[in-house]
Amino acid sequence: MxxxxxxxxxxxxxxxxxxxxxxxxxxxxxxxxxxxxxxxxxxxxxxxxxxxxxxxxxxxxxxxxxxxxxxxxxxxxxxxxxxxxxxxxxxxxxxxxxxxxxxxxxxxxxxxxxxxxxHVVRFFPEYAQMKRQIEAGSIGRVGVAHAKRIGGHPGLRRPWFMDDAQSGGVILDLMIHDIDFFRWSLGEVRSAYGLRTVEGDVDYASATLVFESGAVANVEAYWGYPGPFTTAAEIAGSKGVIRSDSSKSVSLQVRKAAAADAGGPFVEVPQSPGYRSPFELEIEHFIDCMRENREPLVTAQDAYKALEIGLAIVESTRTGRAVQFESAAREGSR
The missing domain is CATH 3.40.50.720 (NAD(P)-binding Rossmann-like Domain)
Incomplete structure (x- = not known):
């Protein structure tokens, strides 16, 4: 190919x-x-x-x-x-x-x-494992979830990120990872409410998503963080809690030689503790789907829905009001 x-x-x-x-x-x-x-x-x-x-x-x-x-x-x-x-x-x-x-x-x-x-987060082993644990009922009925994704501002290396008209800002470029993950794991969203602050090279947003299941997720995204790129998620259910935090030690650690262009002109790319890059897993999966004519783990319609939720959060940050979504059930009854 x-x-x-x-x-x-x-x-x-x-x-x-x-x-x-x-x-x-x-x-x-x-x-x-x-x-x-x-x-x-x-x-x-x-x-x-x-x-x-x-x-x-x-x-x-x-x-x-x-x-x-x-x-x-x-x-x-x-x-x-x-x-x-x-x-x-x-x-x-x-x-x-x-x-x-x-x-x-x-x-x-x-x-x-x-x-x-x-939407590469679906190919990160730790996120895929959280999804499997939720599906298996390991933590019971999910009630509350939280995710954050923070790092330096990519606009300091690639200025187009500073322009919402080109990048969509921190919500559509960064938060959308966790928006897609939670929709994948918890189902369709009923409402979205968001807050955002932009000042200099700081772009911070938080959102509250209420799902059709009744679960509530709080999501944070932050460009301008002075420390290393960090992700974390916590999902609490009726029988237990799942936690993942990239800033804490993991049972499996793989050390690789530093990339030749580390610290170069490009923006940070999130890493995973697995030996194979999630990006490699994702691209290989897409190639296999073409070769075998099968549906991918993340469809174009999934990407459309993630954008729809992200734009609803953007709208909420402007109006100060939550945005309500039509549920599949209500749409089907018309």
Whole structure:
């Protein structure tokens, strides 16, 4: 399978590393408006560097396009790839507006290609294990959950993150990980309420989600934290509690040599205690879904729903009021 990558920043390099580890997959083209970035990634992968996305689609012979661009550019590039008959692996969020996300899904379906969206937290072993424990009933009926995701502001390295019109801010870029995880684990959301503070290089948001099951989740996301990137989750049920905290020691520790570009120009990428990168697990899963024509762990519709909840939180931060969702049951009764 031949893959092309548009967007040669941090996640473009992550995708390239993942493809290199998958047998039968070759990166045949890389594209970026910044010559230095595309040339460096071309040198790493042995692929041809393209300044023009049109030319890469026409000349590279790719079957799949990885879209690892700023979030506001996901829609036009994904649609162009779909119309060229290429499958699309797009980083999260799927888009910044629901109409754009819906159009991406429609265009991929109309052109007979697959659309995969990188909600990578589903592939982190600790989060997947929490999901399995909830499903198995290990903690009984879930009542209250909390998650946080904090780190330095990525806009200090890549300024487009500072612009909500390009990144969606801390809610649509960072909090959306835990939004998707809780919807995956706890079911559909009934209401969302949010607060947000932006001051200089600090972007902090918190949200309260009430689920159709009656469970309540509190979610925090924070850019500008002076310490290392940290994630934590706690889920309390009628029979027990599950906790995960990346800042605390774990029973299994795998030490790897520091990456050559550590501290370089790209933003932080969350790590997991597992030996295999969750990004590698995710990309390999998407490739297998294409090869075997099966549904992925995270669908494009899942990505749409995560965006819908994220946008509801954004709206709540502006109005000061909770946003209510129509339940599947109420919609089905109409």
């Amino acid at each position: 031949k893959v092309a990558i548009v967007g040669c920043g941090g996640l473009g390099n992550v995708h390239a590393s993942c493809y290199a580890a998958i047998p039968g997959v070759t990166v045949v083209g890389v594209c970026d408006i910044e010559p230095d970035l595309r040339e460096k990634l071309a040198e790493r992968t042995g692929a041809k560097a393209y300044a023009s996305f049109d030319e890469m689609l026409a000349q590279s012979g790719c079957d799949v396009v990885s879209v690892t661009l700023p979030s506001n550019l996901h829609k036009p590039f994904a649609i162009q790839a779909a119309r060229a008959g290429k499958h699309v692996i797009c980083e999260k969020p799927i888009a910044l507006h629901l109409d754009d996300a819906a159009e991406m899904i429609r265009e991929c379906e109309a052109n007979g290609v697959r659309l995969f969206v990188g």
